[in-house]
Amino acid sequence: MTLPGQSLRRVAGLTAAAAMLAGCLDQPVQSTTPTVAPTPEPTPITTTYQLDTTVWYEGLLVHVDTVTATLDERGGPVQVRLRLENPTDTDSDLDGRILLKADATSADPPIAPTRESKVPTAPANGVAPAVLDYELQGIASLDKAVLLIGEAPLHVARVPLTEGGGAAVVFEPVTLKVAGSNIAGDLRLTLRRGVLRWDLPDWSQELDAKVAVITLTYDATFAGSFSGGFPFTGDNVALRLPDGTWVAPRRDGHSQSIELIGAGKTKKNLSSRFEVPSGTTGSFALVVRDGDASRGIPFKVPA
DSSP, X not given: XXXXXXXXXXXXXXXXXXXXXXXXHHSOOOOOSOXXXXXXXXXXXXXXXXXXXXXXXXXXXXXXXXXXXXXXXXXXXXXEEEEEEEOSSSOBOOOSOEEEESBTTSOOOOBOOOTTOOOOOBOTTEEEEEEEEEEEESOOOXXXXXXXXXXXXXXXEEEESSGGGOOOBOOOOEEEOOOOEEEETTXXXXXXXXXXXXXXXXXXXEOBTTEEEEEEEEEEEEOSOOXXXXXXXXXXXXXXXXXXXXXXXXXXXXXXXXXXXXXXXXXXXXXXXXXXXXXXXXXXXXXXXXXXXXXXEEEEEOO
């Protein structure tokens, strides 16, 4: 038999226990998951490569001034500043693409500029500035990079950003040391100038990688007395290569002077342009030809 006092004490105890339980349930539950600090964003590093390099290409002088790269481990933008100088009397466009190879030692393909990047027309006897933008992915450094102007099968110029990008290839014309004269039959030629190039400026064209051109300038004299004069053409000259092969002037309408030379007269500053295998050096000769007679005026192309 339960006494009234005992019942009251039991109810009070149950009430206190319920209150304590409610207080525990009101407390916030502590998480056992550790707190991870946010990963900081990588900081891009801006590097400017001062190049000041000139490339002779398609008759233009391409002055590559600076390359500015803002890169982190994810890549980033690269900006190339250049100027196109046109020494000819007609407006000219650069047809060869300007590509960026991030690592000259790798087999990865070069990167083209963005679609918004445009190379302007270079005005006759003028200069046109240009800015090309490139977007790199996953490339953090350009210390082995090289700019490529042109693509195979034509000659390709190389402008390294540092020594790590290898040697520069700029196709600067080579002025040849030439002199002397010779006579074959009634035709005398006196050699004045010579130049070796890898493009055709008057055609705004780059040559095939296997070919270069030598242009020779000379005075031509008709030593005969025929009043009708001497019809001078490309048949009256040839270029003898170091292996003894003879090469005729290019037949493109721009590469050979054609003149009628009066008896005892001289035509000055005539010229002939010859294709030669690229990289050929050694002893050459301009061959004077009149009928079956021929004589050579030797000169050298340095290595």
